[in-house]
Amino acid sequence: MTSAPVQDRLETAPPAPRRAWGRERAALGVHLRFAAVTVATTWIAMWSWRGFSDVPAQFIGPLLLVALTVGATGALARWRRLPAPLVVFLQALLGLAVVCLHVGGRPYPGTAFWDGLARAVDDANTYAPPVPVTGTIDVTPLLLVSGLVALVLVDLCAATLHRAPLAGLPLLTVYSVPVSLLGGGLSWWIFVLTAAGFLFMLFLQEEEHLSRWGRSLDGSGAPVRRLSDSMRASALAVGAAATAAAVLVPLAVPTFDFSIFDTGPGGDRDGDIQITNPMADLRRDLVRGDDIDLITVRTDDPSPDHLRISVLNRFTDNEWSAGDRDVPTSNLAQGELPLLEGVEGSVATEVASYDYDVEIADELESRWLPTQAPINRIVADGDWRWDPSTMDFLASDEDLDTSGMSYDMTAVELAYDENRLLSLDANAEAVSDELTELPDDFSSVEVVDEGGTTSVATLARRVTTNSTSDFEAAVLLQQWFRRDGGFTYDDSPDTTRVGSDELASFLSVGEGGRTGYCEQYSAAMGVMARTLGIPARVAVGFLQPDGPEQTGEENTYVYSAHDLHAWVELYFPGAGWVLFDPTPPQRVSQSTLPDYTDAAIEPAPVPSVTQVPEETRPTATRPPEPPVPSTDQPDQQTADDDAAADGSGVPWGWLLTGLAVVVVLVLLVRLPRLLRGRQRARRLAAGPEAAWAELRATALDLGRRWPEGRSPRETAAVLTGWFGAPVAPDAAGTDERPPHGPGVAPEAEAALARIVAQVERSRYARHHDTEAGSYDDDVQTCATALTLGATPRARRRAAWLPVSAFQRHDSPGTTAAPDSSDERGRRVEHI
DSSP, X not given: OOOOOHHXXXXXXXXXXXXXXXXXXXXXXXXXXXXXHHHHHHHHHGGGGGGGBSOTHHHHHHHHHHHHHHHHHHHHHHHTTOOHHXXXXXXXXXXXXXXXXXXXXXXXXXXXXXXXXXXXXXXXXXXXXXXXXOSSOOOHHHHHHHHHXXXXXXXXIIIISOOGGGGHHHHHHHHHHHHHHHSSOBOHHHHHHHHHHHHHHHHHHHHHHHTTSOBOSSSSOOBOOSOXXXXXXXXXXXXXXXHHHHHHHHHHOTTOOOOSBTTOOOSSSBOOOOOOOHHHHHHHHHHHOXXXXXXXXXXXXXXXXXXXXXXXXXXXXXXXXXXXXXXXXXXXXXXXXXXXXXXXXXXXXXXXXXXXXXXXXXXOOOSEEOBOSSEEEEEESSSEEEOTTTOOEEEOSTTOOOTTOEEEEEEEEEEEOHHHHHTOOOOGGGSOGGGTOOOTTGGGOEEEETTEEEEHHHHHHHHTTTOSSHHHHHHXXXXXXXXXXXXXXXXXXXOSOOOHHHHHHXXXXXXXXXXXXXXXXXXXXXXXXXXXXXXXXXXXXXXXXXXXXXXXXXXXXXXXGGXXXXXXXXXXXXXXXXXXXXXXXXXXXXXXXXXXXXXXXXXXXXXOGGGXXXXXXXXXXXXOOXXXXXXXXXXXXXXXXXXXXXXXXXXXXXXXXXXXXXXXXXXXHHHHHHHHHHHHHHHHTSOHHHHHHHHHXXXXXXXXXXXXXXXXXXXXXXXXXXXBOOXXXXXXXXXXXXXXXXXXXXXXXXXXHHHHHHHHXXXXXXXXXXXXXXXXXHHHHHHHHHHHTSOHHHHHHHHHSOGGGGOSXXXXXXXXXXSOOHHHHHHHXXX
């Protein structure tokens, strides 16, 4: 019994039925499941951005809606088998519509959207995180746009390109950026959930790859769709073990000095401690209105004022902050403390010590431990560590704060030799550079003084003209703020930062100037001291408590929220860090200040700016005044910014940036295809070995496994089984493999036979001359047949992401051998 020819069987076979709706719906469910895992993992990773804003709910909630939009759009587009670039475009377009609707009230990027985004960028560059959210300050638009980009990139890698491992790169960027900017570590639950989502993406991708293996070998004939229970359990165990190791190993091994989480390692080495800015608590409590009792102290100290919480070492363009801290894990608050830094007996001597028993109310949840300065002993339960350079105490445990705790300490009272003290000059080399640094562009900050416009450094030198030492200059600065400069205390601040711009407004005369609260006074004096070369830092704590007269108990004092305060500490060799308080007498009475701050020094006159005398007392520690840039020519950039701010200008910067991003994305999408085209043209212009390499590259791009180590004829037999012909119109929309095999594409088989003959002659004949470029038609015919024999998905992948385009060399065995060689000929004859 003979069988009909293959072609006759193909022509008489009934057309393949279209897939039922139930199967289409199942395919859509697979796409939706993958998209849901992808966007959910990305959204959870973006919870690490909470520290960027005071109100994280304002961007976390809208980002969930953006994530749902991106995921649903991608799933539907892939279900309809749209090209990958079109899928990304639709996701970006609809996701941007959601962002614009939230930011500007319209589903397209109008003026309100661009203005909001521009302000968000400015706020992010101006304010340190967490950025406050007020009527005019909000970084939500920037976070929403960044979240949209991250969601599209992760979905592109994992779901559209089916390269789930590549999705780890944008995910890593999502939660590594806040780690680097905020100075802390990841929350453990964000890491665990993100890692679990990433592992689930890998699992779904491998399961999808497994479904293309074909039919099961168990005799049922059903297609392989899912991993076996044992394989699934093994994969789950490996993933869980890897995630648990990443979380627990840094905590369990005492020799590790790095942790990606906020908990910090143990052992005797330096640990990572999350540093918060106590200045934010000070601003909040100054304006909240409720005078809540926070700290109760029982002490024999007759004047327990200036109870310090922390010191701020770093001044940037927008605020004072704690800066970087190097806190050894062995520096626990559990006993005696070292001698005071920089204090010499000829200048300062210890005259008394006082015991303090401290109780903190539940309402005070501080990561910094309030202590008197200086102290020589403290005993506090918990992992509180002291910084040797500042002698303030930080919580190293994420869950540790001062709420409801009690502890005891011993404070030290120093007596200064006032004559020696007033003759001291500063030495910037004795401390860290951070304590004398100013922003790079600080010289351009201008202050309106009585005689006109001047720089902060010039104003500081004018105020301290009559000083004969750096310490006298510090005294004159404090007296200028408290008495001679015309300043007024106001505890209703209307600003959220004390950066360079606010500093200039505060120091200037005129409407709104020289009026402020303690934070502004201490920040301004600290900056002006640094312009004179004096190391300075700002201290935050409590000013003066209610005494036994108010509490009704002997030796009992109570600090409340309204006692929160800020002052200045300046460093002088021999005296160490010395307290100054520039806040006017309306807030700080002279009785709470040391006697040296009221030394009799003749203040400077108030001349015009043009009459400011040159420095009469040369001091090596005082840097020369930086040149002030000329203001004769208008600032074109400022004019452009003003035009954009009032809505009259076109946001060309954003438009050009968007255009550049689009061009880069198009180039990235087109790059593999362009590289593959150049490889193909180069190979078709070469000899038979290059033509053979081109066929191999085509097969690899289509997902075929090239039969390595076989002869050309054996390889040709395998290729013939992959050849296909155009599918019928009613089957064009399916994702099934089209008809293929021997006899389906006779023209391609004949072309392949000619190529094989040339390859064999090239490799094995003694003399064989070939004409370069004579294989174009045959290679094109074979490549077309290989493409027609693959599934539509494989064709799309080969067109947009050809894997052979990234191979630097052809595989072994495809390199042309010498055309003619007597030695090779003798070797062949011998064989």
